[in-house]
Amino acid sequence: MAAVATPDRVNYVLALAVDADFYKQTNPGLGLADVDPVLHYGEAGWLEGRDPAPWFSTRDYLARYPDVAAAGANPLVHYLTAGYREGREIVASAQAAAYHAMTEADRRAVAAGIISREERALAAQFFDPQYYLTMYPDVAASGGDPLDHFLSHGWREGRDPSNDFSVSDYFELNPDVAASGVHPFLHYVTTGRGEGRLARARLGFRHDVLANLKTFETRLADSTAWAQPMELSPVSELIAAMGKARPRGLHVTFSQDDYSRSVGGSQLCVQRESAEFALLGRNHLHVHPANGWPIVRNGPTQTPMGVLWNGQSVGVFTPPAIVEAMKAWAQHGEPHSFAIHNMLGHSSRDVIDIVRAGGMNAGYFWLHDMGSLCVGIHLLRNDVENCGAPPAGSPACSICVYGDWRRAQVREHQLLFDRLELTVASPSAVALETWRAGGSLDA
Template sequence: MALSMPPIVRRVVTRAAGLFHPDRRLVAAEFDRRHYLGLSPDVAAAGADPLHHFLTHGWREGRDPNPNFSVRAYLHENPEVARTGLNPFVHYLRHGRKEGRATAPDLGFRYDIIAGRRPIEDEVRESVKATLARGAGEPERLAAGLAKARSGLSRLHVTFSHDDYRKNVGGVQLCMQIEAARVAEQGRDHLHIFPAAHWPVMRDGEEGRLGVLLNGEDLGVYRPADLAAALGKAGTADARERSFAIHSLLGHAVPETLAILEALRLEAGFLWLHDYSSLCAGYNLLRNSVEDCAAPLPESPACGICAFGPWRARHLVGHEQLFGGLTLTVVAPAAVTLDFWRTRWSLPAAGHVVHPHARLVERAAAPVPPSERPLRVAFLGYPVAHKGWPLFKRLVARHAGDARYVFFHLGAQQDTGVAAEFHEVRVAAGGPNAMQQALERLEIDVVLLWPLWRETFSFAAYEALAAGCAVVTGPDSGNVAAIVASTRQGAVLADDAAVEAAFESGQMAKLARAQRRPMLYDLTLSGMTADLLPARAEA
């Protein structure tokens, strides 16, 4: 009969077993503790020894020992190793490296994106499941919440977007936060409507649930028909001072949107071009999420080989219905965005407006740092491929011991596998200049903004320029390339190879603050749609 050990004894025995694991010394030399714990929060929370966890359990769960070795890829490329049941990293260190075996197939990050893509059908099924799991509130609760409106809904501004802007971080969310604050200053009530669960596309026939905020207060989640009915009953006041703006229709169904606006007797409003979801379900116009497609004709062969191709009609037809049922003014945050959009599809807009999210106002000359210091290079935001993270990651790895450069990552989420100095920065309505202030404080010389898609605006570009940084970008980066060209503060380089060559040769040093002697700017944010609304009508 086995004797059970007290928990403290079990922990001691387990730890001792880990310390004397036969492969521990071999693996320890190349095990990245920080990387492993960053990818394994459960191990960190348990206070377990990460190296012992990897040796005993982690490798079987596909957890990688350092950012340069993929357990799954090594086993996939070496099936005979998989059949032995050996720890693949131990095999690589003992045999594989000497035999010239690759730690992973070097097919580039685009291959990794495509290989890891889930079918959109699967994502939609998950969205449906998550949506229905939210349930639906009772109409009486909604009516009680709407009754709290300051103006009795007579001075109501309605907005639609893809999520709850209070809980998520991003450009559209920041726009929504600013717009909410500005319409409140104008004495308007603000009703925000968003899908209760994440959706990768617009809905078309799938059952939905909509979250509702009134002046920033959560009123709950409701069936779209119940929401339209409640608004029809509550919104019986004069509708002349009501307005609406559509910031995103991901997760929305056009007939429901039209019914909600009809209940409030709203017909004329604004549609923002924060992205290109009015042209395709792939709202950033990246074919298979890796290559700019420039929105070709729907019947083109290019759409036939793209994962978003079968879903594109849903967005085109939906927006044709939207423009057919409403009088919409299209608002773009940059001229280059509007010019591109107008050449790609014909939608009967009532008007077109370029209204930048922010403007640069000259403040003072930037302090001049010592000319002999290393060039300070930064990446801003989430470490994701479509923002250019793979290129930045390669630069950091290639120049890790290069005294000419120091690399920084400023954002809300760290990639522990990259040896760049990380500074947590979160931009929100309460601190809209947080990124600019961090860039100034760190005296960053160069910001790499290398998006795969044509950015419609890019707060990051304006934040970098306002802080006196030079911006390095590519020719297909939309408004990023446009603002760099107009300010002449940075460089638009042809491709990844040109960027890597500029770092290798030292040409990038020409963008150092000491050589450019840049200006600092105040970043003046717009009021978004609030700036476009008419002043209050006189009684």
């Protein structure tokens, strides 16, 4: 066997060969965050059977070559200074496979001493990356690992790792954890679960709804931010499309969206309506806001409106452009009809102008919801409890996020019912009675 290497030579060899990252991650209980892995392995680690790198097993080398063990030589130093020349064989560390299976984010977190490898593995089992990226789009935009983000500082910002765990609730429910300063999620997955601690306050869906309730002003701001820029089509395109007509007149419908692309009760109703009129040989013109809007508009507007003719999208037009096309159609003198399925995103003035341009004044108004009584179209106070449509401005109405906006909603529908002869189509007697009791619209 070759002579024992000098101390300087030993340190040099170890510095080149010991994988500090691997050594820290495979020995999380040693408190190596502030210790040099090279020195630790050289002085004690190899004697304890620890592996210096994924490709080298300390125990196997000493077991294969008892002469190295008898000489008290560091097995890694021996192999690199003499063993490899002598043709001695080595095997990979038993921990190599687990190490290579770890993500780069895992390695960074463990190497930085944030958590141990075992803790991270446990956290990953209960962490919902899709939830985290959906709830926190800034993290998604950064392109970083969501678990790494949450474990390092996301929890300090009050971000939650899943729908089943609330950082703020866990601290509130467990003041001892809050006082200790430990990571709440790691405490839960490693200790709290076994102790029967709650991951979040279980106060029911009403509490959750109220805790996350947005003001109506915020919802309007969101709708403005989400609105897509629309390129208006020339009115000549709509007139040309309407020129390719079926023989027996026109039926016009209004709703909150494109019934051919969205799925829901009112959309299915418009689809069936369109199909029935097609069987009668009558044309169908459908008008909807090109961008969704959670309240009625008021006055004459230039709102971009999507238009479908006989089930096919024609383009985006302003209400005055649709009025112009309707006037051109009215010259045919054929029978017309109209139905209003939803007014969200429309103004009463625009709807009245469009139908009258086609020579119509009598039509139908559908009660798919209670949007003609309140901006909260389901009559749920703060989205959690049936309100029964109390008088606008009453205390019962003023405590609701929709209260301040209700008068404008009712006023626009009142204008619609005052100017047009509308017959109400209700899905049930109960819905009709609720609608009559909650308002004073004449129909």
